[in-house]
Amino acid sequence: MIRIEGSGASQLVQLIKELGHNIDVTIELGTVTAKPPELKIKIDNMNIELEKDDLIVAQSLTKHTRTVNLKNTGKTSIDASSVTKFLPDFLYAGQGSLTFKGAKIADSDLIAENTELEFTDELKEGDRVIVAGIHEGQTYIVLDRAVTY
Structure with missing residues (x-):
């Protein structure tokens, strides 16, 4: 702290300058x-x-990534790329091809716990x-x- 000298008003101005100036x-x-x-x-x-x-x-x-819990109430929609995540037990054991375009599950909830979200x-x-x-x-x-x- 510097030594403050001068009249009362001068000392007050010097004190304000010393303590009031913050450049942190x-x-x-x-x-x-x-x-x-x-x-x-x-x-x-x-x-x-x-x-x-x-x-x-x-x-x-x-x-970065964050772990989140997601909840969607009603009118859940699942597209073809996500079907195996939401229906892991779905198996197709026949010959030929299977086309899955999507599913709209009206009045259903979707809950995804501990899901990784990438930003x-x-x-x-x-x-x-x-x-x-x-x-x-x-x-x-x-x-x-x-x-x-």
Whole structure:
């Protein structure tokens, strides 16, 4: 802490400047200039591009999987590519071919427990992002995409 001198008003101004100025975190806007895995982001009003080593990215902006429970009440629809998942005991033991187009099960529930859901919408070139600068601008956290209307 610095030594505060001068009149009462001057001391108050100096104290406010010392304690009220917080530069620990800065919030910036930027543009993705290279997609992952070689991620680069150009921060607005800065002359440099941040590279992947300077960035921490929120998981929601990456390609990742999550385990979820799904429930659909009534009017469940199953397509041909998913029939073996929902009807694992279905066997066809004849000759020739079997064509399955789909099934609509009206007034039925579909419950899928501990199902893996894959998110593939990772950052791409041109995306606008909200970035928080920490450690005096040495590290940046990519918080989310920035959208304007």
